[in-house]
Amino acid sequence: MSEITVNTEWLSDCSGCHIAIVDLHEKILSVLQAVKIQRCPVLTDVKGYPKATLGLVSGAIRNEHDRHAALEMRKACDIVIAWGSCAVFGGPAGAGNIHTPAEIARAVYLDNKTTISAHPPSREVSPLESVVSPLDSAIEVDLYLPGCPPHPLFVFEALSALVEGRAPEVSRRSVCAKCKRAMEKSEVAEIKPHSEGIPNSEQCFLSQGYTCMGSVTIDRCLAPCPANGVPCTGCAGATMQVLTEPNRDIRTEIAERMSRLTRIPGEEIVAAIERGAKSHYSYTMASSMICRKPTFHIEKWIRDEESAYEAGNLS
Ligand code: SF4
Ligand code: SF4
Ligand code: SF4
Incomplete structure (x- = not known):
């Protein structure tokens, strides 16, 4: 193949996806014999959008600048890849969809106890759009x-x-397919926070009362977290089954499996996941494939949780 020219762009994200591009270093030459990186915010100081074969775009659409940059990449690149969970699903920034831009600005700039002379953003800051959305909402x-x-x-x-x-x-496998932990029936009767206790290293986290999301998360990682003692938090996004089947949902799927493995009732597991909705849905809540599900009421779950917190009824 002749030389491949590459542009990259980052929208609203944590920059981890671009560090991952740099981490590919010369290994990329084993696939693309001749690569010329033209525009890449962490490698080159090119502000424009030269014509390119391939465009890698990380991050979500959160503000007017993101939308403009996405459109420029689309015009310049023959092939555009949504690079990483923020571009594909909206990523953790999707938690912002629970609040209005005015509430977010107030929380960040005015009510922030660590900001000494608080003032709202100037006109030079690109205005937030009303919601966070994945890349394919723009291009x-x-x-x-x-x-x-x-x-x-x-x-x-x-x-x-x-x-x-x-x-x-396209993998239809979940993270569980690559996890070596054994799903076995246990007498565990309570859900445990991830920070509590020292988990058994061979038994499935669900059997031990921890809400691991491996069974509802697509395998795009080879399961490093459960292999290293940490429950999966779903960072690669939901499985195709959860995304495409209207009534299958992260919380009900986990509850069904976990209640079979333990003595914890399914409703308790569903309620616990709803209370921690911002964590359990953190990577996918901006995706229309999740947020348009008939069973998805995340704003209500979070409002209920905040009301319980304000009333001092949280355990
Ligand atoms: S997908 Fe993960 S690593 Fe990539 S930008 Fe989003 S939060 Fe960062
Ligand atoms: S639920 Fe988690 S711990 Fe259990 S098998 Fe799946 S990935 Fe492994
Ligand atoms: S949290 Fe992410 S990297 Fe870790 S096992 Fe789950 S999907 Fe894979």
Whole structure:
């Protein structure tokens, strides 16, 4: 293949996805024999959008600048890849959809106890849009690479597919498929916060009372978290089953599995996940495939939680 020219752009995100691009370093040459990176905010000082074969866009659409940058990338690049869970699903910034831009500005600039001379943003700050949305709400996307950030194995598979002119493999497996922990029936009767106790290293977290999200999360990572003693928090986004089937939902799927493995009633598990909705849905709540589900009432769950907190009824 002749030389591939690449532009990258980051929208509203944490910059981790761009560090992951740098981490690919010369390994990328094993897939693309000749790559010329033209525009990349962490590598080059190119402000414009030169014509390119490939465009990698990380981050969500949160403000007017994001939308403008996404449109410029689309005009300049033959193929646009939504790079990482923020671009694909909206990512953690999606938690902002629970609040209005005015509430967010007030919380960040005026009511922030660590800001000494608080004042609202000047006109030079790009205005927030009313909601956070994934990249494909602004432009057409050719390829989706979820992951926080995308794992090199799946990046190389996607790039090889592009070079060979075939569709990349799409996994329908969940993180559980790569996890070596054993799902076994236990006598556990209470949900545990992730910070509590020292989990058994061989047993499934669900069997131990921890709300691991591996069974509802697409495998884009080879399950490093459960292998290292940490429950999955769903950073690669939901499985195809959860995304595409209207009545399958993160909380009901986990509750069904966990209640079979423990003595914890399913309703208790559902209620606990709703109370922690901003965490359990943190990567996907801005995605229309999740937030338009008939069973999805995240604003109510969070309002109920905040009312209970204000009334001092939180355990
Ligand atoms: S997907 Fe994860 S690593 Fe990438 S920008 Fe979003 S939060 Fe950061
Ligand atoms: S739920 Fe979590 S701990 Fe259990 S098998 Fe799946 S990934 Fe592993
Ligand atoms: S195991 Fe879960 S939280 Fe950990 S990297 Fe994979 S998807 Fe993300």
